[in-house]
Amino acid sequence: xEETMFIDPQRCIGCRACVSACRECSTHKGYSMxxxxxxxxxxxxxxxxxxxxxxxxPTCALVCPADAIKMNEDGVVMSALKPRCLxxxxxxxACPFGVPKYNTAMHLQMKCDMCYxxxxxxxxxxxxxxxxxxxxxxxxxxxxxxxxxxxxxxAHVFGNQRVETKVYLMLPTDETEVTVDGCGVFxxxxxxxxxxxxxxxxxxxxxxxxxxxx
Amino acid sequence: xxxxxxxxxxxxxxxxxxxxxxxxxxxADRTIDKVVPTHCPYCGMQCGLNLLVEKNxxxxxxxxxDFPVNEGRLCPKGVTAYLQTHHPDRLLYxxxxxxxxxxxxxxxxxxxxxxxxxxxxxxxxxxxxxAVYSGSSLTTEKTYLVGKFARVGLQTKFIDYNGRLCMxxxxxxxxxxxxxxxxxxxxxxxxxAEVLIIAGANCAETxxxxxxxxxxxxxxxxxxxxxxxxxxPTARQGDLHLQLKPGTDVAVTxxxxxxxxxxxxxxxxxxxxxxxxxxxTREMALNYPPEIAxxxxxVPAEKIIQAAxxxxxxxxxxxxxxxxxxxxSNGTENVLSYIxxxxxxxxxxxxxxxxxxxxxxxNGQGGREHGQKADQLPGYRSILNPxxxxxxxxxxxxxxxxxxxAGVSAVEVFQKMREGEIKGLLSICSNxxxxxxxxxxxxxxxxxxxxxxxxxxxxxESSRYxxxxxxxxxxxxxxxxxxxxxxxxxxxxxxxxxxxxAREDWWIVQEIARRMGRGKYFQFNSPREIxxxxxxxxxxxxxxxxxITYEKIEKQNGVFWGCPTLEHKGTPRLFEEKFAHDDGxxxxxxxxxxxxxxxxxxxxxxxxxTGRVVYQYLSGNQTRRIGFLxxxxxxxxxxxxxxxALKLKINDGEKxxxxxxxxxxxxxxxxxxxxxxxxxxxxxxxxxxxxxxxxTNPALDPTSKIPxxxxxxxxxxxxxxxxxxxxxxxxxxxxxxxxxxxx
Numbered sequence: 001x002e003e004t005m006f007i008d009p010q011r012c013i014g015c016r017a018c019v020s021a022c023r024e025c026s027t028h029k030g031y032s033m034x035x036x037x038x039x040x041x042x043x044x045x046x047x048x049x050x051x052x053x054x055x056x057x058p059t060c061a062l063v064c065p066a067d068a069i070k071m072n073e074d075g076v077v078m079s080a081l082k083p084r085c086l087x088x089x090x091x092x093x094a095c096p097f098g099v100p101k102y103n104t105a106m107h108l109q110m111k112c113d114m115c116y117x118x119x120x121x122x123x124x125x126x127x128x129x130x131x132x133x134x135x136x137x138x139x140x141x142x143x144x145x146x147x148x149x150x151x152x153x154x155a156h157v158f159g160n161q162r163v164e165t166k167v168y169l170m171l172p173t174d175e176t177e178v179t180v181d182g183c184g185v186f187x188x189x190x191x192x193x194x195x196x197x198x199x200x201x202x203x204x205x206x207x208x209x210x211x212x213x214x
Numbered sequence: 215x216x217x218x219x220x221x222x223x224x225x226x227x228x229x230x231x232x233x234x235x236x237x238x239x240x241x242a243d244r245t246i247d248k249v250v251p252t253h254c255p256y257c258g259m260q261c262g263l264n265l266l267v268e269k270n271x272x273x274x275x276x277x278x279x280d281f282p283v284n285e286g287r288l289c290p291k292g293v294t295a296y297l298q299t300h301h302p303d304r305l306l307y308x309x310x311x312x313x314x315x316x317x318x319x320x321x322x323x324x325x326x327x328x329x330x331x332x333x334x335x336x337x338x339x340x341x342x343x344x345a346v347y348s349g350s351s352l353t354t355e356k357t358y359l360v361g362k363f364a365r366v367g368l369q370t371k372f373i374d375y376n377g378r379l380c381m382x383x384x385x386x387x388x389x390x391x392x393x394x395x396x397x398x399x400x401x402x403x404x405x406x407a408e409v410l411i412i413a414g415a416n417c418a419e420t421x422x423x424x425x426x427x428x429x430x431x432x433x434x435x436x437x438x439x440x441x442x443x444x445x446x447p448t449a450r451q452g453d454l455h456l457q458l459k460p461g462t463d464v465a466v467t468x469x470x471x472x473x474x475x476x477x478x479x480x481x482x483x484x485x486x487x488x489x490x491x492x493x494x495t496r497e498m499a500l501n502y503p504p505e506i507a508x509x510x511x512x513v514p515a516e517k518i519i520q521a522a523x524x525x526x527x528x529x530x531x532x533x534x535x536x537x538x539x540x541x542x543s544n545g546t547e548n549v550l551s552y553i554x555x556x557x558x559x560x561x562x563x564x565x566x567x568x569x570x571x572x573x574x575x576x577n578g579q580g581g582r583e584h585g586q587k588a589d590q591l592p593g594y595r596s597i598l599n600p601x602x603x604x605x606x607x608x609x610x611x612x613x614x615x616x617x618x619x620a621g622v623s624a625v626e627v628f629q630k631m632r633e634g635e636i637k638g639l640l641s642i643c644s645n646x647x648x649x650x651x652x653x654x655x656x657x658x659x660x661x662x663x664x665x666x667x668x669x670x671x672x673x674x675e676s677s678r679y680x681x682x683x684x685x686x687x688x689x690x691x692x693x694x695x696x697x698x699x700x701x702x703x704x705x706x707x708x709x710x711x712x713x714x715x716a717r718e719d720w721w722i723v724q725e726i727a728r729r730m731g732r733g734k735y736f737q738f739n740s741p742r743e744i745x746x747x748x749x750x751x752x753x754x755x756x757x758x759x760x761x762i763t764y765e766k767i768e769k770q771n772g773v774f775w776g777c778p779t780l781e782h783k784g785t786p787r788l789f790e791e792k793f794a795h796d797d798g799x800x801x802x803x804x805x806x807x808x809x810x811x812x813x814x815x816x817x818x819x820x821x822x823x824t825g826r827v828v829y830q831y832l833s834g835n836q837t838r839r840i841g842f843l844x845x846x847x848x849x850x851x852x853x854x855x856x857x858x859a860l861k862l863k864i865n866d867g868e869k870x871x872x873x874x875x876x877x878x879x880x881x882x883x884x885x886x887x888x889x890x891x892x893x894x895x896x897x898x899x900x901x902x903x904x905x906x907x908x909x910t911n912p913a914l915d916p917t918s919k920i921p922x923x924x925x926x927x928x929x930x931x932x933x934x935x936x937x938x939x940x941x942x943x944x945x946x947x948x949x950x951x952x953x954x955x956x957x
Contacts, residue, residue, distance in 0.1 A: 011429055013418035013447045015828045020290040020842050023240075024274055030240035042856070042866065043887050045418075045447045129277040130288040132422040133429050147433050 001074040001119060002140050005128060007049060008150055008170035012135035014038065014047030018127035025115060025126055031103065033112040034127050049136055051127065052077060052099045052112035053156075054166035060091035060100055060111070068109075075166045076116060080109040096158045096180075114138075141168075153178055216666050216679045219314050221902075227316065228673030229303035234841025236273040237300040244268050250709040251278055254292040255351065255689035256831045258573035258699035259283060259423040261292055265690055265709040272299040272690050272709055282771055283401065283698065289422035291831055294840045298688050299710065303672050303839055305685035306714025316673075316683065321715065321725075324682050328640075329729040331665040331681075332368065335638045342618070345372035345627050345636045349643030350380065350581030351832070353694025353706060355744040356719050357577065358592055358751070359736075360642060361585030366610055366735045367727030371618035372636060374588045376644045377581055378624035378919060380537070383545025384571035385582060386918035390546070391553040391801050393794030394756050395594070396579065396701045397570030398562055399532065400774065400786040405430035406566030408528035411439045411521070413463065413552060414538015414924075418447035419828040421536075421572050421699075439521045441466060442538060443823060444853070444895060445888035454521055460823045460893055461810035461925035462511035463539045467551040468807065469507025469518040470525070471499040474558055479526030484560025488793070491802045495554055498804035510807055512890070526559055530566035537574060537825070541923040543811045543913040550803040557800050563789040573699035575832065580697030583757040584748060589620035592748060593755020602755075609751045610735060623919030625650065625912050631659035638665040640726075642686070642719060645833035647675035648901040651910040651921040652876045669722055674835040675901030685716040692718045694741040695767065700786075702772040703762050720744060753778070756794060810925035811913035812875070814892065818927035820858070821890075822874060824898040824906045825924075834899035848943040850904050852881040853895040854930070859885045862930055867941040871931040872896065877908035880933065882942020894928065 014036060022032040035050045058077045061069040068084035069091060071077050080091070080100075087107055091100045100111040115125030119138075123129075128138035137144050145152050150170035155177040156163045162177075169178060218224065246266045254261045262281025266274040275296050277286030298304075308324035309316040319327075335343050346364040348357060357375070364373035388395040404410065404427035417424050425448075428438065440452035441463070449455045458466050474480050475496060485492045504515035525531050533556055539548040553569065561567040573579050584592040585606075592609075595602035597620050607614040622630065628650060630636045639660075650656045660666060660679040668680035677683050691712040697703045712718065724736040738744045742764060753760040761777035762784070774784040792798035814821055826832075829843040837843045852872055854864065864870055866885040871878055872894065880903070881896060889895055896906040911926035 010451065011425075013422060013425055013451075013828075015289050015418070015422045016846055017288055017290045017293055017422065020293040021288070023842070024293070026240075026242045026244070028240070029242070030235055042885060045445060045450050045888055047447075124277075124279075124286070126277075129279070129286045130293060132287050132289055133425040149433065149435075 003119065003138055004054075004141070005051060005114065005125070005167040006137040006139070006144050006152065006170050007051065007167060008135050008137065008148065009048045010150065010172055011133040012036070012047045012049055013133055014045065015132060017130045017132060018049055018136055021126040021130040025117065027117060028110070029106070031110060033110060049127075050097060050099065051136065051167065052114070053097050053163075054114065056164045056166065059094045059096060059161075059163070063090040063094040065090065072116070076114045077111070078113045078116065079111050082108055085109055096156065096161060096163060151175075156180065216311065216663060216681050217314075217661050218678045221678070224316065224673065224678050228305070230672075230839045231303055232841040232844055233297060233301045233303070233839060236297065237271045238273070244273055246273075249276060250707050252690070252707040252709065253696070253704055254288065254576075255295055255836070256291050256576055257421055258575060258578045259421055260576060260696055260698035260704055261288055261423050263288060263292060263295075265296055267709050270710050272296045280771075283702070284423045284426070287423050287426055289828060290843060290846070291829065291837055294842050296690070297840050298836055299690050300713065301672070301839055304713055304716070305671055305673060305683060306716060307685060308715070309683040311681050321717070324684060325725055325729055328667050328682055328726060332638060332730065335664060339637055341369045342371050343636060344368055344370050344638035344640065345631070346370065347624070347627060347639060347641040347644055347646070348373065348375040348586045350375060350377040350575040350578045352577060352581065352643045352719065353692070353696055353741065354577060354580035354584060354703075355694040355741045355748065357581040357586045358584040358748045359720050359723055359738070359744055361592070362610060362735070363723045363727055365618050366612060367723070367730055367732045368640075369616070369618065370621075372588075372621040372627055372630070373586060374621060374624045374627050375581065375586045376624065376649055377575065377578055377587070379649055379921065379923070380574050380578055381540055381571050382623075382918040382920040383540045383542070383915050384535070384549050386546040387549025387553060388571070390803060391550055391557070392789065394788070395582070396757070396775070396788060397573075397699060398788045399568030399570055400700045400702070401427050403566055403568050403787065404428060404532060405434055405436075407431055407436060407530045407532040407568070408566070409437050409439065409525050409531040411441065411525055411531070411533040411555075412448060412452065413441040413533065413535040414540070415534055415536035415572055416442065416444070416446040416448055416538070416825060417572070418451070420574065420826050422828060424572060437524060439524060443890055443893050450888075454517060454524065456513045456517050456521060457890060458511040458513050459890065460821050461542055462807070463548045464544070464551045464805050464807040465502065465507045465510035466513055466518060467555055468499050468502035468805070469504045469511070470522040471495075471555055471558060472502045472507070473504060473519050473522035474526045474555070475499055477523065477526065479522065480558045481560030485558065488560070489557050489800045489802055490797070492558075495802035495804045498806065499554075502807075525555070531559070531561045532566065532568045532570075534570055534572055536572045538924060540571065540920060542920075542925065543915050543922040544808045545915040545920045546917040547805045547808070551805040554802055554805070557802055563787070563791070565787070568787070570700070577696035579699060579701060580695065580703070583697070584752065588622055593752030593759070594757040595755050605754070606751060609747065612735070623914070625914055625919065625921055628656055628659040631662060634662070637663060639663055640667045640669070641676065642669040642723070645674040645676045645835045645901070647679070648833035648835075648899065648905055648907065651907050651912040651923060653901075653905045653907045654877050655912070669719055670835070671716065672835050672839065674833065684722050685714070686719040686722060687712045687716055691716070692741065695745060695764075697775070698772075701774045703759070703767055703775060704772040705764055705767045811922055812911050812925070812927045814927045818874065818929045820928050820930065821893045822872070822909055822926050822928035823893060823895050823924050824910060825895060826899065827897045830897070830899035832899065833901070838899065847897075847945060850881055850897050850900050850906060851884040851942055852930070853884050853886050853889045855889050855891045856885050856887055858891050859883060862932060864930070864932060869933055869942060871933055872909060872928055873931060874909035874911075874926055874928045876911070879903060879905065879908050894930065898923070
């Protein structure tokens with residue numbers, strides 16, 4: 001598959017058509033694998049869609065103790081294999097983009113697999129099909145990039161970790177990498193356990209984990 | 215008399231309840247019996263989509279990549295639209311209100327009761343004591359039939375429709391300037407315009423799919439000038455934002471025209487050859503130098519100059535507008551003042567050179583053409599014109615003298631109910647308790663009726679007041695045509711049979727007419743037969759549908775009217791050679807600035823403007839029942855600028871009381887820097903105590919009778935309560951800042 005996804009955040013209008021359409025995939029059982037967030041609604045109407053970036057060396061797969069997360073021959077990182085998934089949530093916590101979610105009801109990690117059931121039949125993924133503006137596009141590099149005034153970037157630096165992805169972010173600058181300074185961004189926002197937890201399990205899933213569940 | 219005393223019980227019975235999965239739940243292995251290509255039921259884009267049908271139930275959708283307007287793209291309303299069809303709130307049988315409670319009835323019981331009451335009222339008070347109030351989310355066939363039903367079936371002059379609340383002022387302005395009312399260009403022209411002026415149109419939330427065209431224009435190197443009191447997603451994405459005070463469009467447009475004249479950016483040749491009345495408009499514009507325009511509108515003079523230069527110097531350009539400039543007591547003038555800029559620069563009638571209002575309702579265009587408007591007959595004919603009357607009377611097989619005179623507009627119809635002139639009502643496809651201004655007065659109108667019938671497929675805030683509620687069909691259960699915002703006639707296809715005892719709206723209307731003894735004028739067996747009569751009725755009119763057939767629509771992916779003959783392919787672009795006035799020329803109109811009817815004062819220091827969110831459609835009767843949409847936007851809120859909030863000591867998320875001269879409501883504050891300091895905004899899709907329209911001003915535009923939804927004076931009061939702060943509901947995807955402040 002030569003096609004991939006192109007995420008162009010400046011085109012995003014925050015309508016969440018992608019979120020609603022993702023639910024329609026018959027294997028998702030109504031859960032959406034895509035997230036659209038306001039950046040800071042107090043200041044701006046800007047929004048940002050997040051899909052799986054399909055890393056060339058996926059952190060989620062690297063930290064999986066059960067080897068449940070596989071990459072297919074097209075470089076698409078698949079959802080955890082149900083028989084193997086241990087419910088450990090390593091992937092949920094490790095992904096630098098915050099993409100995989102843990103589904104408590106189904107005892108399974110779930111994430112975007114670029115609509116493998118559709119793309120393998122030559123159809124566009126649901127989110128890229130419905131996106132009104134092209135903020136999420138699916139196609140070949142040489143078809144999409146020349147049409148845009150934004151530049152494709154697929155290298156992300158998170159502190160000491162450099163990640164290359166199959167999915168491109170389209171940016172209005174000439175940057176070749178996206179750099180996220182982890183320390184500064186999260187300072188003061190990480191929950192520190194002042195509350196008395198009811199059990200060690202609760203401590204484990206306090207704050208950060210719970211927000212990553214369906 | 216139809217008061218609502220047991221609201222809780224009605225809500226328990228009929229909703230709105232949230233429903234969020236296809237019939238039978240989310241299933242991986244469905245056997246799809248058929249895939250039905252059709253269109254979205256919501257806004258004027260009328261996007262193509264495929265409905266997936268399993269055992270006579272719509273269980274999902276699939277993008278319709280081959281339809282040229284949207285090529286598969288949809289907004290979240292379109293994606294979830296199919297969830298309406300088997301919603302547990304669906305009305306499945308006729309209801310008669312007895313002792314304040316809705317009770318199940320048979321069609322015969324319900325229809326006979328209606329006819330008995332209507333006949334009684336008309337015998338006692340005259341034919342005009344009954345009004346018909348319709349909507350533009352119906353197919354064109356139905357809107358045509360409703361117009362005929364009022365005049366021939368009930369023989370009343372009182373018919374009007376909710377398009378009056380939509381773009382009536384744009385229609386009036388277009389007719390005055392161009393001689394016809396339709397978007398001048400197909401949307402496929404947008405990417406070819408160097409500069410777009412987008413005025414009072416939050417395209418991102420109200421017509422998400424048009425954004426595809428807008429961004430293609432951007433990809434081609436184009437720029438957007440956005441004129442809006444709020445920094446909407448569209449304004450944020452634009453190149454130049456003129457953040458004007460609500461109701462001051464004329465100052466901005468006259469300021470732009472002033473710069474165009476002074477910097478010689480006008481097209482003298484075009485003005486001379488193709489327009490009339492320029493001189494008076496030119497003189498008028500000279501009184502609006504950018505400094506004066508800036509003083510009135512609050513837009514910096516440099517931005518007005520910059521906008522004028524960008525648009526004036528470009529070879530191609532288009533102006534698109536929507537409700538933001540139209541919902542004003544001088545709405546028609548606002549529209550005409552934008553058209554003045556179009557005509558002065560000659561940017562119309564060619565690829566990438568154009569103009570248009572973006573119609574809001576699904577069939578906002580088709581629904582305003584064929585006679586459900588108070589003074590109108592099919593094909594954009596006038597009920598005041600003797601020749602037009604004669605032609606339509608001939609088509610309908612009645613004597614011209616039998617055809618009633620013109621009625622009155624939507625807001626006035628409800629006023630006449632309060633005055634006692636109108637005693638009975640049949641409403642269809644409308645939720646007046648949400649959509650009309652000053653809802654407390656609307657409630658009074660409905661409560662005072664002697665007999666009130668409502669046709670809908672969900673129990674709306676308005677149908678609660680009815681004596682009889684008849685279950686109609688959703689768009690997936692019937693066929694017919696609609697005309698989208700660019701004038702393209704498209705075909706809605708039937709996917710499933712109506713559930714329960716629900717019946718097609720055209721059958722219902724026709725059945726009432728038959729039982730009123732007017733059956734010989736209503737012999738239709740299918741929408742196609744209605745369409746065929748409509749084609750003849752519109753023949754020779756300005757909106758000529760004669761050459762349009764269901765087959766041609768299918769073959770061409772829609773047909774743009776006018777299409778006068780069977781061989782004609784339709785008219786995607788208007789005004790290439792001439793305008794629709796008799797002399798073929800367009801008209802300038804000198805427009806002086808007047809402003810909103812109600813402006814801020816000491817007691818009400820803020821300007822309240824209303825609008826929409828992407829997750830809800832119009833009065834919300836369909837969308838406030840879909841779980842996904844409600845989760846994203848569960849309730850209305852009031853946008854306040856942080857500096858204004860600071861003065862009033864209001865925190866983000868805190869519930870505050872918003873008060874106008876007409877009413878008050880409690881809304882959580884959304885404190886955002888994206889709105890002007892002197893302006894507040896509330897989305898209007900909700901009813902009862904959540905209705906923004908409790909506050910709005912029913913002042914009417916004298917020409918088009920559109921009410922002033924977009925500007926009135928208001929104040930905000932802090933609520934003093936022991937349980938402070940009382941917060942609004944959480945929203946999905948709220949930003950971290952919102953969540954933290956809300957805590």
